[in-house]
Amino acid sequence: MESLSFIEHFQIWLRAYLILSLFSFMYKDNRFYKLSEHIFAGLSAGYYVGLIWQTVIIQQLINPIYDDGRWWLILPGILGVLMFARLIPKWSWISRTSLAFYMGSTAGIYLITNLHGFILPQAVSSMVSLNPGNGFGATLLALIIVIGVISTLIYFYFSKEHTGFLGVTARVGIWFIMISFGAHFGYTVMARVSLLIGRVHFLYFDWGESIRQIL
Amino acid sequence: MDIWQKLNELDRRWIYFLMFLSILFPTIFVIKFPVELTPEAEQLYNAVEALPDSSVVMLTFDYYASAMAETEPMSIAALRHMWRKNMKIVTLTNIPLGGPTIAERITRQVAKEFGKVYGVDYVNLGYKANYVAVMHGLAGSIESIFPTDYSGTRLSELPLMQKVKTYADIKFLYCVADNATADYWISIVNAQYGLPVGAGVTAVMAPKMYAFVEAGQMTGLLGGMKGAAEYEKLVGAPGSATRGMDAQSMAHFLIIFLVMVGNLGFFLTKKKRKV
Numbered sequence: 324m325e326s327l328s329f330i331e332h333f334q335i336w337l338r339a340y341l342i343l344s345l346f347s348f349m350y351k352d353n354r355f356y357k358l359s360e361h362i363f364a365g366l367s368a369g370y371y372v373g374l375i376w377q378t379v380i381i382q383q384l385i386n387p388i389y390d391d392g393r394w395w396l397i398l399p400g401i402l403g404v405l406m407f408a409r410l411i412p413k414w415s416w417i418s419r420t421s422l423a424f425y426m427g428s429t430a431g432i433y434l435i436t437n438l439h440g441f442i443l444p445q446a447v448s449s450m451v452s453l454n455p456g457n458g459f460g461a462t463l464l465a466l467i468i469v470i471g472v473i474s475t476l477i478y479f480y481f482s483k484e485h486t487g488f489l490g491v492t493a494r495v496g497i498w499f500i501m502i503s504f505g506a507h508f509g510y511t512v513m514a515r516v517s518l519l520i521g522r523v524h525f526l527y528f529d530w531g532e533s534i535r536q537i538l
Numbered sequence: 539m540d541i542w543q544k545l546n547e548l549d550r551r552w553i554y555f556l557m558f559l560s561i562l563f564p565t566i567f568v569i570k571f572p573v574e575l576t577p578e579a580e581q582l583y584n585a586v587e588a589l590p591d592s593s594v595v596m597l598t599f600d601y602y603a604s605a606m607a608e609t610e611p612m613s614i615a616a617l618r619h620m621w622r623k624n625m626k627i628v629t630l631t632n633i634p635l636g637g638p639t640i641a642e643r644i645t646r647q648v649a650k651e652f653g654k655v656y657g658v659d660y661v662n663l664g665y666k667a668n669y670v671a672v673m674h675g676l677a678g679s680i681e682s683i684f685p686t687d688y689s690g691t692r693l694s695e696l697p698l699m700q701k702v703k704t705y706a707d708i709k710f711l712y713c714v715a716d717n718a719t720a721d722y723w724i725s726i727v728n729a730q731y732g733l734p735v736g737a738g739v740t741a742v743m744a745p746k747m748y749a750f751v752e753a754g755q756m757t758g759l760l761g762g763m764k765g766a767a768e769y770e771k772l773v774g775a776p777g778s779a780t781r782g783m784d785a786q787s788m789a790h791f792l793i794i795f796l797v798m799v800g801n802l803g804f805f806l807t808k809k810k811r812k813v
Contacts, residue, residue: 349551375667378667383685435730440730445753448749517608517782520561521608
């Protein structure tokens with residue numbers, strides 16, 4: 324590894340300090356943990372405000388109005404400003420205009436997105452042939468999909484008491500849901516372990532290299 | 539007090555310590571457990587491989603710094619694969635905290651390996667708020683949503699962006715994400731604008747994404763660090779994900795062992811608790 328500059332050493336040591344401070348919470352709550360937590364919260368808020376100001380307010384509103392003469396953008400700009408009326412209880416009703424516009428447009432966009440992008444394609448892919456023609460294994464998988472979809476849907480059908488045939492099918496649905504939860508939990512464990520691996524690798528390789536070079 | 543009762547009252551910090559050791563040990567002493575390929579990872583690799591050389595692809599960095607252990611190796615392997623085929627890459631992010639700088643750092647780092655020039659071979663558009671509006675807006679005009687790139691250069695001054703105006707000029711969307719933006723790249727950009735989408739996602743998200751692969755809405759999937767290690771293997775450039783899989787396996791062995799011991803203890807002390 325090439326020689327690290329002073330700034331790189333400093334960055335590595337700062338990261339190592341913050342990681343170890345945050346990990347120290349696993350032993351017990353302490354001042355180092357709290358300081359790191361507050362630094363993170365403060366930096367995030369400041370960075371986010373600056374980023375939104377530059378990429379949205381400047382780039383999408385002020386520049387197009389002044390540079391390109393797109394005066395009609397003043398209208399969404401005013402709607403945005405009206406949202407701040409919520410901060411003054413007497414005038415908070417004014418913000419409802421902006422909220423109504425936002426909710427109406429969002430509902431319309433999400434309706435199409437969910438219908439076109441999720442519900443219809445997923446419904447189509449669930450309607451599988453029980454004889455796909457690729458041998459017994461493929462038929463078995465298709466059968467599992469059909470039973471899984473129907474029994475899970477029946478489990479979430481609450482207009483009739485789950486007794487008799489409906490009860491048995493709903494019970495099968497619970498098993499499918501439980502297996503799904505198990506898969507999700509397994510993957511979640513893997514994800515969390517991965518995050519720890521990333522930090523341990525940083526401490527061992529990067530911080531370790533910095534210590535070696537300093538010594 | 540017998541051993542099961544003692545284990546039942548074990549301080550959880552001992553488990554944290556064991557977990558730390560299970561990761562540190564294979565980090566120091568490399569074991570090299572084999573990484574088996576899944577059909578979904580191969581599908582993603584083949585989809586990129588099937589694109590004509592010099593195609594324009596969009597690569598997203600939709601992840602926070604906290605998920606980098608899983609997602610960063612995917613981005614690096616994807617860039618290596620694409621530039622090996624001399625592709626032109628447009629990157630962007632829908633994540634404000636970390637996303638733009640991660641994209642900038644990683645693309646420049648890999649570009650150096652391949653001698654790629656900014657503005658000609660790749661462009662980093664940076665971040666823009668409200669990803670649903672961004673995804674719809676890019677279909678009409680990329681320049682209207684991103685008037686400048688991440689560094690503030692106007693898109694009209696970048697040679698690559700002269701020929702990339704909308705999704706119609708892009709052949710494939712390679713999304714690396716740790717959140718719901720992956721769902722929307724599929725449900726908006728693939729479903730409504732017809733752009734093929736492949737994704738590398740964190741392990742937490744992976745089970746849900748299999749449904750999209752099964753439905754043909756997605757062309758391939760990488761799930762978590764394992765998926766990243768698979769892609770590194772396919773590209774032939776082992777990196778941090780491959781290195782992390784030994785520790786991943788050891789940690790899983792420990793968790794399985796602890797679950798078994800916990801359950802055994804629960805059943806063996808059941809009678810005593812009743813008494």
